[in-house]
Amino acid sequence: MAAVRVTMEIGSDGVAVITICNPPVNALAPSIIAGLKEKYTEAMNRSDVKAIVLTGDGGKFSGGFDINVFTEIHKTDAPKPSVAAIQVLHLVVLCSYPRSCTWWWSGDSNGLVAMLEFLLRSSLGLPELSLGVIPGFGGTQRLPRLVGLPKALDMMLQSKSIIAKEGEKYGLIDAIVSPEDLLKISRCWALDIAERRKPWISSLRRTDRLGSLSEAHEILKAARQQVNRTAPNMPQHKECLDSVEEGVNFGGYAGVLKEAKVFKELVLSSTSRGLVHVFFAQRATSKVHSVTDVGLRPRKIKRVAVIGGGLMGSGIATALILSNTPVILKEINSNFLQKGLKMIRANLEGLVKKGSLTQDKMNKALSLLKGVLDYSEFKHVDMVIEAVIEKVSLKQSIFADLEKACPPHCILASNTSTIDLNIVGEKTRSQDRIIGAHFFSPAHVMPLLEIVRTDKTSPQVILDLMTIGKAIRKVPVVVGNCTGFAVNRTFFPYTQGAHLLVHLGVDVFRIDRVVSSFGMPMGPFQLQDVAGYGVALAVKDIYDSAFRGRTFQSQLVELMVKSGRNGKNNGKGYYIYEKGQKPKPDPSVQAIIEESRRLANVVPGGKPITINDQEVLEMIFFPVVNEACRVMDEGVVIRASDLDISSVLGMGFPRYRGGIIFWADTIGSGYIYAKLNKWANSYGNFFKPSAYLEERATKGLPLSMVNVSGSQQSRSRSRDKVVSASSGSASTEASKGSAELEALKVLRDRYRIPECYGLHAPRPRQRLYDRFPDRFGLTVSPNSWRYQVAFIWECRGAGIDPSRSLFLACFRLGKGPGGYYLTARSCFKISSAPSNNKGWKMRFFFISYAQEWGFSTGWAIWSIDNALSSLSAGDIAMVDRLRGILSSSRVIKEMTEEWMVGAELSPATGGMAIRI
Numbered sequence: 058m059a060a061v062r063v064t065m066e067i068g069s070d071g072v073a074v075i076t077i078c079n080p081p082v083n084a085l086a087p088s089i090i091a092g093l094k095e096k097y098t099e100a101m102n103r104s105d106v107k108a109i110v111l112t113g114d115g116g117k118f119s120g121g122f123d124i125n126v127f128t129e130i131h132k133t134d135a136p137k138p139s140v141a142a143i144q145v146l147h148l149v150v151l152c153s154y155p156r157s158c159t160w161w162w163s164g165d166s167n168g169l170v171a172m173l174e175f176l177l178r179s180s181l182g183l184p185e186l187s188l189g190v191i192p193g194f195g196g197t198q199r200l201p202r203l204v205g206l207p208k209a210l211d212m213m214l215q216s217k218s219i220i221a222k223e224g225e226k227y228g229l230i231d232a233i234v235s236p237e238d239l240l241k242i243s244r245c246w247a248l249d250i251a252e253r254r255k256p257w258i259s260s261l262r263r264t265d266r267l268g269s270l271s272e273a274h275e276i277l278k279a280a281r282q283q284v285n286r287t288a289p290n291m292p293q294h295k296e297c298l299d300s301v302e303e304g305v306n307f308g309g310y311a312g313v314l315k316e317a318k319v320f321k322e323l324v325l326s327s328t329s330r331g332l333v334h335v336f337f338a339q340r341a342t343s344k345v346h347s348v349t350d351v352g353l354r355p356r357k358i359k360r361v362a363v364i365g366g367g368l369m370g371s372g373i374a375t376a377l378i379l380s381n382t383p384v385i386l387k388e389i390n391s392n393f394l395q396k397g398l399k400m401i402r403a404n405l406e407g408l409v410k411k412g413s414l415t416q417d418k419m420n421k422a423l424s425l426l427k428g429v430l431d432y433s434e435f436k437h438v439d440m441v442i443e444a445v446i447e448k449v450s451l452k453q454s455i456f457a458d459l460e461k462a463c464p465p466h467c468i469l470a471s472n473t474s475t476i477d478l479n480i481v482g483e484k485t486r487s488q489d490r491i492i493g494a495h496f497f498s499p500a501h502v503m504p505l506l507e508i509v510r511t512d513k514t515s516p517q518v519i520l521d522l523m524t525i526g527k528a529i530r531k532v533p534v535v536v537g538n539c540t541g542f543a544v545n546r547t548f549f550p551y552t553q554g555a556h557l558l559v560h561l562g563v564d565v566f567r568i569d570r571v572v573s574s575f576g577m578p579m580g581p582f583q584l585q586d587v588a589g590y591g592v593a594l595a596v597k598d599i600y601d602s603a604f605r606g607r608t609f610q611s612q613l614v615e616l617m618v619k620s621g622r623n624g625k626n627n628g629k630g631y632y633i634y635e636k637g638q639k640p641k642p643d644p645s646v647q648a649i650i651e652e653s654r655r656l657a658n659v660v661p662g663g664k665p666i667t668i669n670d671q672e673v674l675e676m677i678f679f680p681v682v683n684e685a686c687r688v689m690d691e692g693v694v695i696r697a698s699d700l701d702i703s704s705v706l707g708m709g710f711p712r713y714r715g716g717i718i719f720w721a722d723t724i725g726s727g728y729i730y731a732k733l734n735k736w737a738n739s740y741g742n743f744f745k746p747s748a749y750l751e752e753r754a755t756k757g758l759p760l761s762m763v764n765v766s767g768s769q770q771s772r773s774r775s776r777d778k779v780v781s782a783s784s785g786s787a788s789t790e791a792s793k794g795s796a797e798l799e800a801l802k803v804l805r806d807r808y809r810i811p812e813c814y815g816l817h818a819p820r821p822r823q824r825l826y827d828r829f830p831d832r833f834g835l836t837v838s839p840n841s842w843r844y845q846v847a848f849i850w851e852c853r854g855a856g857i858d859p860s861r862s863l864f865l866a867c868f869r870l871g872k873g874p875g876g877y878y879l880t881a882r883s884c885f886k887i888s889s890a891p892s893n894n895k896g897w898k899m900r901f902f903f904i905s906y907a908q909e910w911g912f913s914t915g916w917a918i919w920s921i922d923n924a925l926s927s928l929s930a931g932d933i934a935m936v937d938r939l940r941g942i943l944s945s946s947r948v949i950k951e952m953t954e955e956w957m958v959g960a961e962l963s964p965a966t967g968g969m970a971i972r973i
């Protein structure tokens with residue numbers, strides 16, 4: 058992999074070409090920004106440089122600011138100096154008008170002076186709001202001045218990127234040139250500007266595209282109204298408008314100052330934490346151990362057959378032809394076939410009507426579609442996706458036919474949402490080719506593709522389906538085989554919980570309101586209306602037998618159907634649906650609900666319960682979290698974040714809450730466990746906490762920590778396979794270690810503890826050990842890392858700054874009256890006698906240690922200073938607090954027992970680990 062660097066080459070024409078290199082997307086990491094600043098200064102100081110062109114390595118410019126920095130900030134709760142540096146750099150660049158230098162980037166003749174301006178312009182998109190922040194580097198000011206307020210607001214508020222042609226049309230870029238000519242033309246253009254043959258206009262000072270003040274205010278007012286409607290729970294939208302308005306009212310420079318202030322605040326918001334988590338969770342789905350890391354190459358899927366032209370089949374076919382994959386649609390008779398083809402056409406027409414597809418592209422897509430009534434053409438397909446009704450015998454006979462009709466390499470996929478794939482493929486001998494391709498309705502719109510593998514599905518088949526999934530613009534998440542798979546299984550208690558609440562006396566429409574204001578696209582009852590009652594009735598028995606003892610059954614849906622209601626389909630459900638109107642709650646369902654309540658008779662003591670909105674929310678979502686725990690426990694998902702992204706993309710769980718597990722961990726396993734336990738005692742087993750949840754709650758661990766202990770693994774039904782898949786074929790001991798590390802990583806991420814040993818990588822620590830064996834009095838073991846993390850985490854829980862606890866953890870714990878406790882002696886030594894040999898040695902050691910972990914020296918010094926500033930003052934209260942933690946903490950007690958036995962620290966260093 059190419060090194061992260063910024064280079065500068067100065068040509069004989071006097072143009073300095075500065076190139077940033079940070080694969081894969083040349084993200085603006087702090088080191089890149091520092092490198093840019095350095096090269097800029099160097100170029101400015103050289104008399105032979107007339108102009109500067111900024112470019113990116115590997116044929117790309119930049120994917121914007123390095124999002125990993127946000128993650129770091131989220132872990133420490135404080136903006137890193139790097140962020141401030143960016144702002145400083147921005148201002149420096151902005152204010153220091155280079156006399157003879159031209160900052161110029163890919164086709165922008167106005168692009169003098171502010172190099173960061175070019176980053177903005179050439180990326181052709183400002184996706185910052187999708188990460189919970191607002192555009193920085195003056196983005197909120199420059200974009201409106203370049204493309205006009207309406208287009209700029211559209212791009213920023215929707216995080217919408219635009220293609221080069223559109224950029225040219227709106228004045229964001231000046232010329233479109235071929236990749237081969239880009240640098241050559243850029244050099245000439247830059248020289249033209251430097252030598253005043255072309256004009257330079259600073260975008261920050263432009264006002265011509267802003268319109269009059271009153272026009273601008275009108276546009277902003279309309280945007281504000283829209284934001285209140287569409288993003289009520291996301292502060293960054295409103296803040297973005299405020300920053301733009303500041304610039305409109307008081308000038309670009311004032312706008313930049315406001316933007317910088319707001320940016321710093323937003324980066325610490327819970328919204329940004331959730332959104333950044335989702336960003337990485339989505340990308341993590343591309344990595345499936347033993348599939349994507351074993352050198353397999355995806356095979357070309359030239360033609361796909363879809364069986365069944367119903368709602369799902371036609372949606373899947375639509376998605377495929379939209380991405381240029383030829384499709385054969387098979388139905389059992391011409392009537393059904395025509396209906397299916399018509400539905401596909403209607404799907405495409407809908408997109409044309411919305412403006413997201415041109416008529417030409419629609420025609421091209423339709424030309425790739427062919428309807429058939431038999432299997433004769435199946436010998437030419439590379440993949441089949443079966444999408445018929447959920448009937449086991451029908452699916453089994455289709456798969457038996459497919460085995461005969463398709464070539465031996467053909468992938469045999471089923472879109473079943475509930476049925477065990479082993480049963481689907483029972484009548485074939487092609488189990489290695491059988492896989493689940495679970496789309497969500499409408500399949501051409503919903504972004505999630507759940508890829509279900511069985512024990513026998515071959516890695517090649519999984520990889521091929523992942524690849525085609527990405528080609529049709531889905532996010533493929535690979536999951537294990539079980540009833541409902543990962544998403545439907547996790548969310549089955551969502552509807553059931555809502556039904557149980559209704560039967561306990563809570564109003565249907567209130568539940569929907571509470572759930573919608575939490576951020577779901579609609580409440581569970583409206584969702585049931587939209588999905589149709591057929592689905593609810595079809596899965597009822599399946600779930601009841603698979604999850605026996607923890608389902609809630611009522612007659613409500615049957616009674617609704619009996620009364621002539623079928624949800625949105627026939628315009629009558631819990632709501633009334635009229636064309637062109639918003640769904641209206643139907644008060645007449647009340648009688649049906651009363652009848653169902655009477656039949657279910659679950660209200661304790663016959664008196665409807667009284668609960669507040671928060672409890673409504675918890676009683677609906679905590680059972681979902683509980684089931685998600687079982688899904689993780691059984692290894693149905695590879696990692697917790699797969700459930701986060703699946704809940705966001707498949708169920709509409711609010712993205713800014715980070716997904717179901719991320720959200721649950723912000724609440725805490727202990728709280729959720731206690732609530733579920735309480736409800737289980739009052740209302741039955743539907744709420745009974747799972748063993749996974751119980752374990753994490755008792756140990757005070759996050760739910761996202763999938764691997765905790767050996768007992769956990771042995772309890773798991775199918776996770777052994779998944780765990781070994783994620784930790785390779787190493788020995789048991791090694792895989793235990795890697796599971797431990799994985800757990801640590803999760804802990805670190807969840808509790809935002811960047812300072813944990815071993816979390817950055819076990820190897821640096823091992824290297825240190827190899828280099829300085831005398832300084833380690835104990836063997837490096839995963840357990841020591843775990844305990845150190847636990848310690849730091851405990852300190853954090855007690856409100857002690859993680860940087861201090863890290864520092865303390867680095868130094869020794871001494872023995873005192875009443876037990877072992879932490880002593881600040883080592884720290885005092887440093888602070889009271891900084892010139893003392895030992896003090897300096899320790900300080901130096903700490904810094905080099907920090908460097909090995911990948912922290913900067915600056916950070917290490919800052920961290921030491923931070924710790925010293927509190928400790929050197931003799932902060933007895935804190936030491937007492939720490940002592941309190943040590944004596945009361947279960948984790949620490951556990952540590953004590955183990956550590957007392959074998960661990961001994963080197964007196965030479967004062968300890969590299971906690972000594973209890």
Ligand SMILES: C[C@H](O)CC(=O)SCCNC(=O)CCNC(=O)[C@H](O)C(C)(C)COP(=O)(O)OP(=O)(O)OC[C@H]1O[C@@H](n2cnc3c(N)ncnc32)[C@H](O)[C@@H]1OP(=O)(O)O
Binds near residue numbers: 081123185193337
């Ligand atoms: C002050 C400023 O205004 C603040 C900002 O700039 S905020 C940051 C704004 N930037 C973004 O939001 C861009 C995010 N990135 C993207 O949209 C897309 O990655 C892209 C369009 C640049 C490229 O897409 P694509 O080629 O499909 O690559 P994609 O799979 O998304 O990413 C490839 C890798 O780059 C990483 N990556 C992408 N953008 C990154 C970024 N800005 N920072 C850090 N890593 C990034 C991804 O995590 C992924 O890593 P992995 O391979 O280890 O999983």
